[in-house]
Amino acid sequence: MNWQSEALCVFLDSRAGTEILTLQFLSYDTPANTEYKRALSKLLTIAFCSRRTVDVFHDDNDARIVGLDFTPPNISPVGPAIHNDFYCITGSNIPDTAEVVFEAPPLSVAITPDLRRPYWVLIEQLSATVPAGVCEVFLRAPGWQSDRVSVTVRSGSPLTARTLYPGRPKTEPYTFVFAATPAIQSPGNGPVSADPVLTNRTNFHAIVRHCLANLLTLTESLLRTDNFEANIRFVAIFDTTQGATTANALVGQLDPNLIEALRDRLNGFVGRYAEKADIVFCITANATHRRPNGVAHDR
Amino acid sequence: MACTTGLVQRIYIDANAENACVFIGPTPASVELLFVPRRDTGPAHTSAFLTSMLDALGQALVSQHEVTVQHPENDGEIYSVELR
Numbered sequence: 001m002n003w004q005s006e007a008l009c010v011f012l013d014s015r016a017g018t019e020i021l022t023l024q025f026l027s028y029d030t031p032a033n034t035e036y037k038r039a040l041s042k043l044l045t046i047a048f049c050s051r052r053t054v055d056v057f058h059d060d061n062d063a064r065i066v067g068l069d070f071t072p073p074n075i076s077p078v079g080p081a082i083h084n085d086f087y088c089i090t091g092s093n094i095p096d097t098a099e100v101v102f103e104a105p106p107l108s109v110a111i112t113p114d115l116r117r118p119y120w121v122l123i124e125q126l127s128a129t130v131p132a133g134v135c136e137v138f139l140r141a142p143g144w145q146s147d148r149v150s151v152t153v154r155s156g157s158p159l160t161a162r163t164l165y166p167g168r169p170k171t172e173p174y175t176f177v178f179a180a181t182p183a184i185q186s187p188g189n190g191p192v193s194a195d196p197v198l199t200n201r202t203n204f205h206a207i208v209r210h211c212l213a214n215l216l217t218l219t220e221s222l223l224r225t226d227n228f229e230a231n232i233r234f235v236a237i238f239d240t241t242q243g244a245t246t247a248n249a250l251v252g253q254l255d256p257n258l259i260e261a262l263r264d265r266l267n268g269f270v271g272r273y274a275e276k277a278d279i280v281f282c283i284t285a286n287a288t289h290r291r292p293n294g295v296a297h298d299r
Numbered sequence: 300m301a302c303t304t305g306l307v308q309r310i311y312i313d314a315n316a317e318n319a320c321v322f323i324g325p326t327p328a329s330v331e332l333l334f335v336p337r338r339d340t341g342p343a344h345t346s347a348f349l350t351s352m353l354d355a356l357g358q359a360l361v362s363q364h365e366v367t368v369q370h371p372e373n374d375g376e377i378y379s380v381e382l383r
Binding site: 030031032035036038039040042043046047049050052057066067068069070071072073074075076077078079080090091092119120149150151152163165166167168169170171172173230233274 | 313324
């Protein structure tokens with residue numbers, strides 16, 4: 001891309017070779033036209049900087065750009081790629097033997113997902129063997145390969161709230177949240193203490209993966225019926241900045257060894273992360289009270 | 300008011316169209332078609348604001364960031380964008 005003389009020149013690699021297309025800012029353009037060209041210029045710049053493929057529209061025998069289309073690949077990474085954080089990719093008809101390949105020539109790292117569904121794969125913790133920096137990611141199985149998507153892998157802190165799968169694109173999709181509980185309430189509304197679950201992120205990731213595998217891959221097929229699972233939003237919250245307060249005590253102990261979810265606090269907690277959950281899985285590492293307490297309510 | 304949350308899978312913009320089309324959903328094959336309008340008339344700051352929203356959606360598309368957009372019920376015209 002090249003800006004000069006109040007015009008933008010775009011050098012576009014296409015099947016026919018390199019095409020030179022232009023976007024000229026003219027003195028007689030209406031304000032709306034100028035704004036439209038500004039929008040086109042920004043989107044072209046975004047595509048260039050992120051190495052995304054675009055279709056650029058122009059008239060026959062005319063190099064003036066009139067529009068563009070971000071050609072969608074057939075897979076979609078969910079959120080940034082961060083070492084030791086969850087990493088998920090969505091798609092369609094993903095084979096159950098698919099592996100995730102990160103490629104930054106000459107390096108190529110293949111990772112076996114920890115959970116595979118036809119529309120989604122999940123890596124429990126992105127390995128640091130994937131080099132930080134720009135690379136291409138794609139899915140690969142015998143006889144099948146997805147499109148490639150350019151991503152930037154980085155080290156650093158994993159996200160505190162991570163969308164694993166966005167769910168149906170509608171207002172308030174049915175949402176499951178896996179929340180590491182910052183605090184535990186002692187029996188009989190007693191004092192609150194810190195939950196050790198927040199000291200072991202790796203263990204939290206393993207438990208979330210275990211829960212998802214139980215929900216989506218075992219004999220019980222309720223969530224798989226009519227592909228309902230593909231409409232569910234899955235979010236994981238692991239926030240070490242949350243203190244051991246009453247509002248953060250999402251589970252309470254019941255003697256002698258039961259642990260129960262304190263349901264009246266769950267909406268307030270997940271709401272801080274802009275989530276509205278239908279089901280919250282409270283994940284605790286309580287050492288003494290380890291038997292979940294089931295509660296049934298009439299409607 | 301309706302909210303749609305998801306990944307920006309595709310953006311389509313054409314001089315002959317009155318809107319920039321924005322495809323949002325969990326997978327490339329499962330999307331809602333929404334749009335950012337283009338105003339041929341109206342104040343400059345409104346056009347600049349709409350361009351700014353489109354810019355943010357473009358950034359979200361290439362960085363795989365989730366967005367929440369607001370639009371009227373039964374209408375796909377985006378009037379609010381939140382990067383998540």
